[in-house]
Amino acid sequence: MISGGGPTLAVVGATGAVGAVLRGLLSERQDVWGEIRLIGSPRSAGRKLSVRGEEVEVLPLGEEALAGADVVLLLVPDEVAAQWAPVAVGQGAVVVDGSAAFRMDPDVPLVVPEINAHAARVRPRGIIANPDCTTLAMIVAVGALHSEWGLDELIVSSYQAVSGSGREGVATLREQLALVAGTELGTKPGDVRRALGDTVPYPAPIALNVVPFAGTLAQDGWTSEELKVRDETRKVLSLPDLRVSATCVRVPVITGHSLSVHARFEREVSVSGAHEILANAPGVVLCDDPAEGEFPTPADVVGTDPTWVGRVRRSLDDPRVLELFVCGDNLRKGAALNAVQIAEAVASGH
Amino acid sequence: MISGGGPTLAVVGATGAVGAVLRGLLSERQDVWGEIRLIGSPRSAGRKLSVRGEEVEVLPLGEEALAGADVVLLLVPDEVAAQWAPVAVGQGAVVVDGSAAFRMDPDVPLVVPEINAHAARVRPRGIIANPDCTTLAMIVAVGALHSEWGLDELIVSSYQAVSGSGREGVATLREQLALVAGTELGTKPGDVRRALGDTVPYPAPIALNVVPFAGTLAQDGWTSEELKVRDETRKVLSLPDLRVSATCVRVPVITGHSLSVHARFEREVSVSGAHEILANAPGVVLCDDPAEGEFPTPADVVGTDPTWVGRVRRSLDDPRVLELFVCGDNLRKGAALNAVQIAEAVASGH
Numbered sequence: 155m156i157s158g159g160g161p162t163l164a165v166v167g168a169t170g171a172v173g174a175v176l177r178g179l180l181s182e183r184q185d186v187w188g189e190i191r192l193i194g195s196p197r198s199a200g201r202k203l204s205v206r207g208e209e210v211e212v213l214p215l216g217e218e219a220l221a222g223a224d225v226v227l228l229l230v231p232d233e234v235a236a237q238w239a240p241v242a243v244g245q246g247a248v249v250v251d252g253s254a255a256f257r258m259d260p261d262v263p264l265v266v267p268e269i270n271a272h273a274a275r276v277r278p279r280g281i282i283a284n285p286d287c288t289t290l291a292m293i294v295a296v297g298a299l300h301s302e303w304g305l306d307e308l309i310v311s312s313y314q315a316v317s318g319s320g321r322e323g324v325a326t327l328r329e330q331l332a333l334v335a336g337t338e339l340g341t342k343p344g345d346v347r348r349a350l351g352d353t354v355p356y357p358a359p360i361a362l363n364v365v366p367f368a369g370t371l372a373q374d375g376w377t378s379e380e381l382k383v384r385d386e387t388r389k390v391l392s393l394p395d396l397r398v399s400a401t402c403v404r405v406p407v408i409t410g411h412s413l414s415v416h417a418r419f420e421r422e423v424s425v426s427g428a429h430e431i432l433a434n435a436p437g438v439v440l441c442d443d444p445a446e447g448e449f450p451t452p453a454d455v456v457g458t459d460p461t462w463v464g465r466v467r468r469s470l471d472d473p474r475v476l477e478l479f480v481c482g483d484n485l486r487k488g489a490a491l492n493a494v495q496i497a498e499a500v501a502s503g504h
Numbered sequence: 505m506i507s508g509g510g511p512t513l514a515v516v517g518a519t520g521a522v523g524a525v526l527r528g529l530l531s532e533r534q535d536v537w538g539e540i541r542l543i544g545s546p547r548s549a550g551r552k553l554s555v556r557g558e559e560v561e562v563l564p565l566g567e568e569a570l571a572g573a574d575v576v577l578l579l580v581p582d583e584v585a586a587q588w589a590p591v592a593v594g595q596g597a598v599v600v601d602g603s604a605a606f607r608m609d610p611d612v613p614l615v616v617p618e619i620n621a622h623a624a625r626v627r628p629r630g631i632i633a634n635p636d637c638t639t640l641a642m643i644v645a646v647g648a649l650h651s652e653w654g655l656d657e658l659i660v661s662s663y664q665a666v667s668g669s670g671r672e673g674v675a676t677l678r679e680q681l682a683l684v685a686g687t688e689l690g691t692k693p694g695d696v697r698r699a700l701g702d703t704v705p706y707p708a709p710i711a712l713n714v715v716p717f718a719g720t721l722a723q724d725g726w727t728s729e730e731l732k733v734r735d736e737t738r739k740v741l742s743l744p745d746l747r748v749s750a751t752c753v754r755v756p757v758i759t760g761h762s763l764s765v766h767a768r769f770e771r772e773v774s775v776s777g778a779h780e781i782l783a784n785a786p787g788v789v790l791c792d793d794p795a796e797g798e799f800p801t802p803a804d805v806v807g808t809d810p811t812w813v814g815r816v817r818r819s820l821d822d823p824r825v826l827e828l829f830v831c832g833d834n835l836r837k838g839a840a841l842n843a844v845q846i847a848e849a850v851a852s853g854h
Binding site: 307309311313328331332334335336339340341342343344345346347357358359362363364365366367371374375376377384397398399401403405406407408409412414416425442444445447449450451452453454455456457458464465466467468469470471472475477479 | 657659661663678681682684685686689690691692693694695696697707708709712713714715716717721724725726727734747748749751753755756757758759762764766775792794795797799800801802803804805806807808814815816817818819820821822825827829
């Protein structure tokens with residue numbers, strides 16, 4: 155195991171879909187870490203996983219595995235994060251939490267380094283939260299435009315990939331595609347649903363379909379996923395009263411979340427101005443020449459780090475409104491990459 | 505051939521994807537027609553197609569085929585409609601045109617019978633236009649809510665099926681699905697695009713992807729499809745200054761257009777009020793109990809006539825705003841059914 159003078163990073167949940175992407179990122183990026191510890195459930199303990207070109211044995215989650223870590227990165231469900239984040243902090247670590255457990259805690263900063271890196275330095279509970287993948291799909295682009303024009307209202311509809319539901323989502327779409335490919339399904343009422351039977355983890359078929367329901371039912375008909383976009387956008391942009399409406403829809407794409415964004419600003423906007431802002435924004439790639447077939451699609455941006463932005467139009471009815479179509483890899487910037495960026499920021503200030 | 509005392513209907517473009525659905529509808533619905541003539545390109549003339557349980561020979565499009573028809577229903581491209589609609593009118597027919605050729609002509613009514621049936625009676629040019637499938641996917645539901653609360657602004661994002669591009673779109677998606685099913689594609693940059701090669705008629709892969717571009721590039725970055733939603737909604741609802749923003753996105757669904765709708769009204773709205781309006785609106789089915797997994801999806805509504813509405817929420821920030829998710833069969837209400845409804849209204853007033 156490489157162990158230089160750098161801080162020790164412990165990754166909890168190293169074996170999942172996001173964990174796999176995270177290990178890839180740690181291997182590709184400039185290496186700021188001394189020891190990197192991989193931690194999983196007792197069930198996966200003892201497995202060997204590759205990171206930075208070395209095979210590392212997965213340790214079982216517990217106080218012993220966390221002891222001495224400088225930064226603990228949690229890629230685990232909310233309830234596991236709620237339990238173990240305070241334990242890691244109690245042992246002296248800074249926790250970067252990918253779950254929703256602490257995101258809305260006023261004593262926990264919610265950080266997107268391109269936008270509010272400074273917020274990561276004030277962490278009364280020793281915890282820094284990583285936003286949800288749907289918020290992260292558009293927040294870097296929207297944040298850049300906000301800096302210039304002042305965001306007034308945000309209305310988004312998502313096209314979310316199945317890997318946002320983890321490995322089960324991907325397996326389900328692949329299985330369903332195998333059953334519908336080569337058939338005439340998709341032309342009669344309910345024929346896809348009948349052919350597929352069980353649709354878990356989704357409440358409806360995902361092959362040859364779109365499912366306008368992601369997360370759990372929360373409040374007044376809104377889903378947890380839709381409220382996360384609202385709450386987290388407000389917190390990251392420090393706009394507690396921002397009007398936000400989100401509709402979250404799952405689509406039959408493996409990886410790559412897309413959002414149709416309707417953003418109203420305080421000041422008049424222009425497409426050329428938006429192009430200039432987006433072309434210079436860190437973490438953003440402008441891809442907007444529809445006459446040449448240039449606009450982002452999930453199939454083209456999967457596996458890449460930036461937020462891709464295209465289809466930039468100004469409203470024909472309101473000079474303060476911009477429309478955008480944004481795509482990003484929900485496992486990279488939408489999860490592992492943003493978490494690693496936060497962890498590196500902590501390490502550099504360590 | 506059945507030929508009662510009713511008017512003669514001539515269907516031009518009877519052999520296409522919408523034509524096939526239209527023949528099915530004419531066979532299912534209460535029969536108001538005397539003769540039904542099927543007309544196609546010279547290439548398809550002589551083929552026999554089934555309608556009302558009879559085999560009818562396809563006639564080649566020309567003055568002779570149109571002679572004596574009372575209603576001529578055009579299911580053909582814009583340029584063919586522009587050429588032949590005046591010919592049919594000149595021979596004494598009323599034309600119901602499914603193309604975009606005449607939709608924005610101030611002397612041509614644009615009709616959705618549930619909303620503005622009266623408009624079909626004033627037709628200075630003898631032509632009645634049928635709206636685009638994307639407008640038709642939501643206009644019946646939105647129109648019902650408008651009658652009660654007064655529509656002030658409409659922001660929509662679409663999830664459009666490939667059959668909206670005709671048989672070529674369906675064939676392309678089926679071919680692409682056969683190539684991606686059983687593979688690990690969809691996880692690396694551009695891997696789907698490389699595996700598929702040619703993506704015609706779409707500017708990007710449609711399997712395992714979404715394509716934020718439908719129609720042609722029109723004005724200031726907006727597509728023809730997006731501007732149709734704006735222009736046609738204004739005309740059908742007689743709201744020439746309505747603010748409308750649409751983002752049109754193709755998704756890997758065979759049939760069934762969906763729209764995420766954000767609608768702001770002049771008056772305060774409520775979910776219970778919206779439920780009551782929608783439950784009583786002709787041509788609408790309310791399907792909104794997400795706690796029980798009830799919301800519309802294209803796989804469930806394909807092959808049905810109504811506009812299905814679910815996910816009804818009131819904005820948490822603006823009591824005048826409703827969010828809806830609507831689905832409808834783009835070949836039925838989105839094309840053939842609305843045209844047949846118009847033709848029947850003309851026939852009943854004949």
